[in-house]
Amino acid sequence: MKLQLDPDRLFPADPATRDVASGLYSRVADLPILSPHGHVDPALLLDNTPFGDPSELFIRYDHYVTRLMHAAGVQLSDLGIPDRTTGAAVATPREVWRTFCAHWYLYAGTASGYWLQHAFVEQFGIDLHPSIDNADALFDRIDAALATDAFRPRALFSQFGIEVLATTDDPMDDLATHRALAEDPSFAGRVLPTFRPDAYLNPAAAGWADNVHRLAEWNGSAASSYSGYIDALAGRRRHFVEHGAVSADHGVFQPLAVDLDPSAAAALFDRALAGTLSDDEQRAFAGHMLLEMARMSVDDGLVMTVHPGVLRNHHTDTFTRFGPDTGHDIPATTTYVDSIRPLLQKYGTIPDFHLVLFAVDESVYSREVAPLAGFYPSVYVGAPWWFLDAPDAVLRFRSAVTETAGFYRSSGFIDDTRAFLSIPARHDMARRLDSAFLARLVREGRIDTPTAERIIVDLVDAMPRKVFKL
Incomplete structure (x- = not known):
């Protein structure tokens, strides 16, 4: 069986609606990629060193991929992930790849399978479904390509048409890598840091007290001073703004905002x-x-993004043995209306404060996020994220939020990925799906074609630029 990409993939099956979708997609297919939230290591682009082997690139660090094989009975050590408790040997890259190819059938119909197929066909010219029989040949083919200059990170950055790529960074990062990239005349892209302070804000986070001491040492203030702690956080945010940051990201379990007076907070x-x-x-x-953090965003202009609703490290033994980001983070119910109300009472109508609300709880989009974005000027609906950045979920998202908040209260697509080679596949998927959704509205007589043509371009270009102040 041939591995191939249907030129009309993700478009409606009805021929007339499919033709409308295809026409809309053609207007945005080649527009630059704006990626204002992701997890690519900026050193990848600064050093421009070749990628590792195919297993490291596509499997070892991608929990979307490893989790399904683990669910099918494959041990994580057989996927190249070391067991921290035993120090036992892990499978070799080629063995990992063989295991993956033997389980390729697991990814049919999944977002991971869609992105992998896109990368295999578009980037490596692979036209065979992976299997145990061709695993070694595919490994060698990809490995040989990765050794060429055309597959260096900077070459791919240009080939993918990436204009802006945001990373996610510790508040105490000196951002030297970002500075070096910005000052490098041979690199034309924008790579922006993102302030991610979770481990400095939540006393329940591992190492919180040590992080407070690090802030104090940098600020020259007493570790025991609440006012010094607040000043240091504001100072680190200024450091990020000076290095090109446009947003601060908050990965909380629940989006709870509590309004305490300074004395109570200090206590x-x-x-x-x-x-x-x-x-x-x-x-x-x-x-x-x-x-x-919202108050500081009002002061310094950083867009505030909130990514709640994931119970991380759900399986304790797996976390102990293999560490975080190994496939057992599980979505949980999220509520916004009551929990975030104190924040919106203070800052929800302040001009130029941008608050982007995400969720992995589908029901919250129509029930809470879209209505909030439909009233508060500060609130924007974040794109489907993590478990929801999949074709059918993206279409359900559009249906859930558009009738209440319209198209222009949404953020534009967010790829939210560490997997650099999946970025074009993810953005192309979003463009196709938005084209499909708009095509249905055109065919149903709910909007006209010129309106749809304007909206599809704005979703890809104007909205992310506006929402993330690019």
Whole structure:
């Protein structure tokens, strides 16, 4: 069987609607990629060193890929992930690749399968479905391509048409890599840092007290001072703004905002450093700091993005043995209306404050996020994220939010990926799906063709530029 990409993939089956979708897609197919939220290591582009072997590139670090094989009974050590408790040998890259090819059938109908197929065909010219019989030949073919200059990260950055790529960075990062890229005359792209302070805001986070001390040392302030802690966070945000950052990202379990007066917050801070906070008090302090981050975004202009609703490291034994990001992060129910209301009461109508709300709980988009974005000038609907960045889920998302918030209260697509080679596949998927959705509205007489033509371009270009202040 041939592995191929249907030119009309993801378009409606009805021929007339498919033709409309195809025409809309043609207007955006070649537009530059704007990626304002992702997890690619900026050193990849600064150093421009060749990628590793095919297993490292497509399997080892992609929990979308490893989790399905693990569910089918494959051990993570057989996928090249070391067991931290035993130090036992892991499978070789070629063995990992053989295991993956033997389980290729698992990815039929999944977003991962769609992205992998796109990369195999478009980037490597592979026209065979992976199998145990051709695994070694495919490994050698990809490995040989990765050794060429055409597959160096900078060459692919240009080939993919990436204009802006945002990374996700620790608040204490010196951002030297970003500075070097910005000053390199041989590199024309924009690689922007993103302020990600979760481990500095939540007293329940591992290493929180140590992070507070790091802030204090940098700021020259007393570690035990709440005011010094706030000043240091603001200072680190300024450092990011000076290095081109446009947003601050918050990965919380629930988007809880708590409005405490400074004396109450200082008292909780002192007790947090002493390790005497109850669970409820930890949540209250973290919620207060989420509101403080909104205040700082009003002051410094950083777009505030909130990514809630994932119970990370669901399986304790797997986390102990193999660490985080190994496939067992699970979506949870998310609520916004009550929990984030204190933040919106203060800042929801302030001009130039941008708050982008994401979810992996599908029901919250129509029930809460779209209505909030349909009233508060600050609120934008974040694109389908993580478990929802898949074809059918993206179409359900558009149906869920558009009737309430329209198209122009949404963020534009977010690829949210560490897998550099999947970026063009993900953005192309989003462009096709938005074209398909708009085509249906045209065919149903709900919007006219010129309106759809304007919207499809704005979803790809104007909206991410506006929402993320690009």
